[in-house]
Amino acid sequence: MNHQEGYADDVVKGFLTWSIIWGVVAVLLGVVISLQLAWPQLNLPPYLTYGRLRPIHTNAGIFGWGIGSFMALFFYITQRLTRTRLWSPGLARFQLWLFNVVIALAAITLMLGMNRSKEYAELEWPVALLVVVLWVIFSINIIMTVIKRKEEQLYISLWYILAALVGVAILYLVNNVGIPVSLTKSYSAYAGANDANVQWWYGHNAVAMVLTAPPLAIFYYFLPKSTGVPIYSHRMGVIAFWSLIFMYLWTGAHHLLWTPVPDWVQTLAMAFSIMLIAPSWGAVFNGYFSMNGQWHQMRDNYLVKFLIFGITFYGLQTLQGPSQAVRTFSAFIHYTDWVPGHVHMGTLGWVSLVLFAAIYYVVPRLYGREIYSVGLANLHFWLAVTGQLIFSITMWIAGVQQAVMLHATNPDGSLHYSFMETLIELYPYWHGRAAGGIIYFVSLLIFVYNIVKTTTSGKQIQVSS
Amino acid sequence: MIEKRPVILLLLATAVIMVGTVVTMIAPFRWINDPKLRIAEVKPYTPLQLEGRDIYIREGCNNCHTQTVRPLLADVERYGEYSKAGEFVFDQPFLWGSRRTGPDLARIGGKYPDAWHYRHTADPQSMVPRSNMPKYAFLERPLDTSLTERKMKALGFPYAPADIEAVKGKSELDALVAYMQKLGSDIPWRKEARAAVAGELKNPFQDDKTVLAEGKEIYGRDCAQCHGAGLEGGIGPSLADIDQPDAELFKSVYAGIPAGGMPAFGETLGKDRVWKVVTFIKYQKRH
Ligand code: HEM
Ligand code: HEM
Numbered sequence: 001m002n003h004q005e006g007y008a009d010d011v012v013k014g015f016l017t018w019s020i021i022w023g024v025v026a027v028l029l030g031v032v033i034s035l036q037l038a039w040p041q042l043n044l045p046p047y048l049t050y051g052r053l054r055p056i057h058t059n060a061g062i063f064g065w066g067i068g069s070f071m072a073l074f075f076y077i078t079q080r081l082t083r084t085r086l087w088s089p090g091l092a093r094f095q096l097w098l099f100n101v102v103i104a105l106a107a108i109t110l111m112l113g114m115n116r117s118k119e120y121a122e123l124e125w126p127v128a129l130l131v132v133v134l135w136v137i138f139s140i141n142i143i144m145t146v147i148k149r150k151e152e153q154l155y156i157s158l159w160y161i162l163a164a165l166v167g168v169a170i171l172y173l174v175n176n177v178g179i180p181v182s183l184t185k186s187y188s189a190y191a192g193a194n195d196a197n198v199q200w201w202y203g204h205n206a207v208a209m210v211l212t213a214p215p216l217a218i219f220y221y222f223l224p225k226s227t228g229v230p231i232y233s234h235r236m237g238v239i240a241f242w243s244l245i246f247m248y249l250w251t252g253a254h255h256l257l258w259t260p261v262p263d264w265v266q267t268l269a270m271a272f273s274i275m276l277i278a279p280s281w282g283a284v285f286n287g288y289f290s291m292n293g294q295w296h297q298m299r300d301n302y303l304v305k306f307l308i309f310g311i312t313f314y315g316l317q318t319l320q321g322p323s324q325a326v327r328t329f330s331a332f333i334h335y336t337d338w339v340p341g342h343v344h345m346g347t348l349g350w351v352s353l354v355l356f357a358a359i360y361y362v363v364p365r366l367y368g369r370e371i372y373s374v375g376l377a378n379l380h381f382w383l384a385v386t387g388q389l390i391f392s393i394t395m396w397i398a399g400v401q402q403a404v405m406l407h408a409t410n411p412d413g414s415l416h417y418s419f420m421e422t423l424i425e426l427y428p429y430w431h432g433r434a435a436g437g438i439i440y441f442v443s444l445l446i447f448v449y450n451i452v453k454t455t456t457s458g459k460q461i462q463v464s465s
Numbered sequence: 466m467i468e469k470r471p472v473i474l475l476l477l478a479t480a481v482i483m484v485g486t487v488v489t490m491i492a493p494f495r496w497i498n499d500p501k502l503r504i505a506e507v508k509p510y511t512p513l514q515l516e517g518r519d520i521y522i523r524e525g526c527n528n529c530h531t532q533t534v535r536p537l538l539a540d541v542e543r544y545g546e547y548s549k550a551g552e553f554v555f556d557q558p559f560l561w562g563s564r565r566t567g568p569d570l571a572r573i574g575g576k577y578p579d580a581w582h583y584r585h586t587a588d589p590q591s592m593v594p595r596s597n598m599p600k601y602a603f604l605e606r607p608l609d610t611s612l613t614e615r616k617m618k619a620l621g622f623p624y625a626p627a628d629i630e631a632v633k634g635k636s637e638l639d640a641l642v643a644y645m646q647k648l649g650s651d652i653p654w655r656k657e658a659r660a661a662v663a664g665e666l667k668n669p670f671q672d673d674k675t676v677l678a679e680g681k682e683i684y685g686r687d688c689a690q691c692h693g694a695g696l697e698g699g700i701g702p703s704l705a706d707i708d709q710p711d712a713e714l715f716k717s718v719y720a721g722i723p724a725g726g727m728p729a730f731g732e733t734l735g736k737d738r739v740w741k742v743v744t745f746i747k748y749q750k751r752h
Pocket of ligand 2: 119207254255273274280317318320321323325330335339342343345351
């Protein structure tokens with residue numbers, strides 16, 4: 001079937017394999033650093049300290065697992081939505097090779113301490129340049145396929161894909177401008193408060209262009225595919241699309257509330273963050289309304305379960321995010337464990353659940369085999385959700401508790417607790433988070449086992465795509 | 466319509482993305498670098514401090530420590546005067562961070578004597594037993610100075626050849642400590658704290674044995690690291706036989722002795738707890 005239609009799917013398989021491998025690495029490192037916070041003796045200086053491993057964790061998660069899967073699924077979706085073979089499968093194969101070189105180099109250089117220190121833009125300039133090359137060849141391949149397409153209409157998923165391609169390019173180029181001193185060392189071209197403002201314009205829009213637009217593209221494609229009924233409203237998707245990509249760019253400074261960045265930039269960020277609820281929930285409602293009359297599928301279709309839980313976490317995430325952008329609440333939870341709670345509801349709940357669904361959908365079709373075990377897929381689902389909820393909930397409680405202690409004062413106006421007194425209270429929560437992380441890791445191993453078994457010994461079938 | 470024109474869609478999306486970008490990212494270049502925000506006392510980094518800063522970046526200390534004090538009561542009392550834009554003009558990159566697993570370091574300069582930093586960085590748990598900061602004893606190795614001059618040039622910081630010479634032979638830890646001591650100390654905020662002790666100073670717990678247990682606990686947590694578990698001294702002088710009126714001891718502890726490396730505890734402990742630890746110290750002398 002797929003081969004008859006002539007789609008280039010080998011490279012989709014390649015990207016999926018590697019993104020899953022990097023995903024396992026990312027989650028394993030997440031577990032390691034969560035244990036290091038609880039038991040500092042697990043730091044093994046110089047290479048394996050928390051300070052060096054945490055950036056490897058975030059980079060492996062966002063770039064290895066996130067972007068790696070997006071590349072696979074964009075190739076898959078774009079070919080099908082355009083009914084056109086990939087413009088250049090050769091270029092895509094080179095891209096896979098380069099992708100793995102870049103991620104491996106990123107891990108090695110960060111471990112050696114070559115680090116620009118800006119969050120999610122840590123890679124030193126030679127590696128960052130390779131990232132640019134990677135993104136350019138990826139974009140050309142997708143855009144050329146779209147231009148040569150046989151299907152005239154562009155489905156909403158393609159809109160998000162195209163926006164993500166330009167969005168990431170602009171963000172990455174601007175935030176990485178630097179002054180090289182040697183091959184392994186450079187300084188940011190911007191200074192102080194200005195550097196901070198550029199960085200968080202980048203940082204928050206990495207959330208928009210990497211952790212929101214691509215998973216939305218995937219969600220809009222795979223939800224109708226999994227349920228068998230079309231998306232509720234294309235028009236609603238279009239309106240939400242334009243307002244989303246318009247509003248996101250104004251909100252970076254909500255990471256910099258109460259800092260020396262000008263007040264008006266902070267205030268704009270706060271206002272636009274609240275307005276962002278509308279387009280975000282546009283997508284959530286579109287998902288829910290598409291389920292009208294189909295809710296029974298939540299019981300019998302594990303793909304739908306992953307997707308609907310995913311979009312629900314997205315909905316919660318986009319209510320929690322705007323509340324964190326309000327100055328008074330930020331004063332309280334900023335810098336505390338609350339924020340990792342927010343981050344991992346997004347990455348483990350929203351992004352990863354949607355990716356799992358897409359991979360469970362795609363792999364049987366690519367290999368012409370039935371899924372090895374629906375039971376294991378369900379087990380994977382419940383363990384993943386449990387692990388993620390334990391992680392986020394313990395961190396929200398920890399964050400609020402530390403915030404309350406840090407702000408507590410005595411009648412004479414002095415502070416009631418020293419910093420260490422507040423930190424000691426966090427240990428039990430950090431143990432809980434590590435347990436949640438381990439549960440999530442186990443669920444991931446079950447997923448990998450199920451996928452590997454599917455490709456090697458799933459029942460042979462002819463499924464239509 | 467756009468549904469059928471991918472190139473137009475791409476251009477339009479780019480334009481839409483650029484609106485917020487221009488207003489909130491590009492335009493502020495002008496406001497943030499306003500010369501009015503400059504602070505004359507804020508000096509560029511010396512070669513040794515800059516090398517220390519690069520080690521801070523290399524080790525990813527910014528994953529646990531922030532460097533910006535917010536104008537909030539709890540921040541200002543715990544860490545010192547709130548941060549001003551003009552204090553960061555030489556910071557490329559900025560190191561404000563996003564997570565306070567450890568305390569803010571924007572004003573760590575001058576809080577502790579060098580000796581405290583040497584011991585703490587190499588083995589934090591020896592000073593603060595339940596800290597989760599990693600041990601950085603390996604930083605005692607020699608500093609690589611081959612790029613120092615190029616770094617100073619790249620950032621346009623002034624230096625004399627003697628400054629570059631002075632860096633040679635130092636350890637990485639020397640550089641890191643030099644950087645720590647510079648942080649936040651350009652503007653003269655610490656001296657003002659001294660004036661904060663005012664009014665009549667009378668120990669409300671004099672001869673009150675019920676506060677000794679708490680005084681001992683505070684001592685163990687906040688003082689023993691420098692004055693020794695048995696008051697025998699270490700980084701700070703011995704307090705075992707100290708013969709001073711309660712009011713004098715109170716002043717030293719409440720406002721600190723910035724020049725000598727004794728931190729101020731007034732704002733983190735408050736008057737009552739300072740009196741309790743003073744009572745504890747005096748009681749040890751008599752027994
Ligand atoms: C169960 C698996 C995971 C565990 C146990 C874990 C653990 C952690 C820990 C301990 C931190 C540091 C929090 C702190 O600074 O206090 C962290 C940060 C982070 N992790 Fe994970 N992680 C996991 C999975 C992931 C995945 C899959 C992704 C991405 C797709 C991810 C993205 C991030 C990001 C972006 C941050 C930085 C958050 C911030 O700056 O506030 N994590 N993680
Ligand atoms: C309307 C949507 C959203 C808004 C307004 C929003 C707002 C915020 C705010 C204000 C912070 C800073 C918290 C602090 O440090 O005090 C934050 C952090 C973060 N958010 Fe969201 N959020 C939204 C959606 C999402 C989504 C969907 C994700 C997907 C994973 C996400 C991932 C993150 C990450 C990774 C960080 C940590 C950044 C760092 O400190 O390193 N957010 N968000």
